[in-house]
Amino acid sequence: MKIVGVDLGGTFVKIGLVNEKSGKILKKTTIETKVELGGKTVVKRIAEAITNLTNNDFYAVGIGSPGSIDKERGIVRFSPNFPDWHNFELAPKLSKLLNKNVYVENDANSFVLGEKWFGAGKGKKHIVALTLGTGVGGGVISHNILITGKDGIGAELGHVIINPNGPLCGCGNYGCLEAYASATAIVRMAKERRKKFPDSVIFKDEITAKNIFEAVKLNDRLAVIIRNEVVEALSIGITSFIHIFNPEVVIIGGGVSRAGEILFEPLRRRVEELVMPTFKGTYKIVQSPLVENAGILGAASIVLQREN
Amino acid sequence: MKIVGVDLGGTFVKIGLVNEKSGKILKKTTIETKVELGGKTVVKRIAEAITNLTNNDFYAVGIGSPGSIDKERGIVRFSPNFPDWHNFELAPKLSKLLNKNVYVENDANSFVLGEKWFGAGKGKKHIVALTLGTGVGGGVISHNILITGKDGIGAELGHVIINPNGPLCGCGNYGCLEAYASATAIVRMAKERRKKFPDSVIFKDEITAKNIFEAVKLNDRLAVIIRNEVVEALSIGITSFIHIFNPEVVIIGGGVSRAGEILFEPLRRRVEELVMPTFKGTYKIVQSPLVENAGILGAASIVLQREN
The missing domain is CATH 3.30.420.40 (ATPase, nucleotide binding domain)
Incomplete structure (x- = not known):
């Protein structure tokens, strides 16, 4: 089974298609976040990039996001990186566009999850x-x-x-x-x-x-x-x-x-x-040990933590 | 149902019979620990005090003990208060004498359990x-x-x-x-x-x-x-x-x-x-809010935490 990990940053979004067993990144891409275009457009651009990368061959998405996250509802309460986002429904919006389960977690938390599922933990x-x-x-x-x-x-x-x-x-x-x-x-x-x-x-x-x-x-x-x-x-x-x-x-x-x-x-x-x-x-x-893949693998492992 | 809480200290042992629903201490007693008599005798004295206090009308015992505790096996690994105890089988020994389940936890941990079950938590x-x-x-x-x-x-x-x-x-x-x-x-x-x-x-x-x-x-x-x-x-x-x-x-x-x-x-x-x-x-x-009963109630609540 394949999952998508989205490492959402203030400047760039790194997206990877991950084999959930091996933790191998099968494909990856980076797009600019372009926060200035507004949350709705950011989400749309992420959805397009995921579709282009994966041809929809995956079962769920995990997003590691900076800021304060309401993980139950998939909402970014606020984030210094996205000054205009207040209780922004990141996961619900992306889920609707992709028609897949989407989970969000704070990026530092997703880092430890990545280590637990694929790294030194x-x-x-x-x-x-x-x-x-x-x-x-x-x-x-x-x-x-x-x-x-x-x-x-x-x-x-x-x-x-x-x-x-x-x-x-x-x-x-x-x-x-x-x-x-x-x-x-x-x-x-x-x-x-x-x-x-x-x-x-x-x-x-x-x-x-x-x-x-x-x-x-x-x-x-x-x-x-x-x-x-x-x-x-x-x-x-x-x-x-x-x-x-x-x-x-x-x-x-x-x-x-x-x-x-x-x-x-x-x-x-x-x-x-x-x-x-x-x-x-x-x-x-x-x-x-995850080095430059820590963000994507951490994000992908949010799915594993929630669905296991 | 009634449980027994044992607040094991270096000088005194406080023992209470506790109503598990209300957290009311129905009866209590204090005996000297007399560490110098050796672990086996200490346990025997605690068993006698419990029997005298309760007439065996209780279903399990929780002990809050200072020191490093192996909670799975009910063992006091060591404790500054009991210098001669090394991997001392506190719970197994007491359990054998009383023929009831006995659980041990570090006393600071039993304090937070007491607060959760009966106090401000x-x-x-x-x-x-x-x-x-x-x-x-x-x-x-x-x-x-x-x-x-x-x-x-x-x-x-x-x-x-x-x-x-x-x-x-x-x-x-x-x-x-x-x-x-x-x-x-x-x-x-x-x-x-x-x-x-x-x-x-x-x-x-x-x-x-x-x-x-x-x-x-x-x-x-x-x-x-x-x-x-x-x-x-x-x-x-x-x-x-x-x-x-x-x-x-x-x-x-x-x-x-x-x-x-x-x-x-x-x-x-x-x-x-x-x-x-x-x-x-x-x-x-x-x-x-538990004040002088914190030790006994904390100890008693170890039973509730483990059996619930």
Whole structure:
């Protein structure tokens, strides 16, 4: 059986036809979202792209969307990426156009579902997932259940406060995990220290999280300082998540995770220092293996989670 | 139907016969634990006390025990309160003596179950519970499931790090919630400041969390400072728990919670300031209504949770 995964972003929509058993992406396409055309047109364009891609040979669609989602009704309550959408009936509208079941989930939640069905969480019942991108998203599966809370807005792991004296977060609080471990935060950390480290190789090129982690490999002093701060912040947050959820695995994805071992090696070491004795050795910390397919596979797995 | 709740402590064992419908405690008794006599004798003494209290007119027993519990097998893996118990078969042994079903759960988890079945969490599916006592215990029900994690050791909300620059916690980390909001921490805060506030009324009597909160009512300057620090720490922790679990209610019990509105009023105000806009007004923060019966009712409700 084949399912369609729709990774809905503010700029691009990635659509993939997925084999539900193997998790193989059989075909995929990317279209521009064109939010400015209005929700109705966005949905119509997605429907057309799905039909063109699949010839209608699939049985259901999962959509991973940013924002606050009413999963029961398939509605986007609101989303910073789609300022004009208020209680927008995304799933019902697309379902009507395609005549198939359509399910929506918040994109951070769909990330953890993708890991459970096709990635590093396969066969596991206790998973904590973090996506380190523009922001820090969280998704949790505990006792095999997707933890979303009363209104479906929980698992905001990026807005767990790890240091009340820390930097201002986009949410208005100080010291959220997101204010340390998002790509945005990492770039900010570099810019703030430009005057102190004017010769850092970081400033020889575009200042991006990727370039900063590359500079760590060159032993650039500022880059190492920033990497260590990111590791320390992530370690504190992940230690708390381990104490709360006692998970089998902590999976980290998103652009920042591609730094690889230069991030993961010190992170694993520090978390194992910080967790309480009972928790030592009970968990693994791994990089998401889904890489650029995480969005589509996460979205597709919403269907599997709901229909199984 | 009647059930027995056993609140197993390091010094005393409280035993109650509970009406499972009303949550009324029909009879209760307290015996000394006498850990020094060894686990086998402790269990025998509990069995005798149950038989004497109930005349065997009950159908199952729930035990709330400190420590790390293997709930499937009814085993206390280990507990700081019972240093000689290693993988001690508490439930199987008691079950054999009484010829009834016996269930064990960690005492912080049994606290949240008690609230769900008989207290402020009645009919709710999303509950975060904290017990502020010698330590800070946590219990979470999310999507109607008791969140204990892969090995049953999760929900350690007292060991969520809320400030890495904070005071040393008993667990060896710095700035755990427990290092701010336990009775132990509150007493420590007073003692540390004795030289700065020698005239505080706190030092005119035994230094206890209870007396410190009483001194807040007298506008004692040091007492107010300590209360504010406890409120700030709890607010940060609870904000994170709300962002993670999106609960209907946050229930706070344990000795420190008896401070009442002098603690709860500023706590509610500060948490509502800190939570992200989406979460505002979505939760309640309440004092546990079970008071001194929380232990017995929590223990009894383990039976209800397992058999329902």
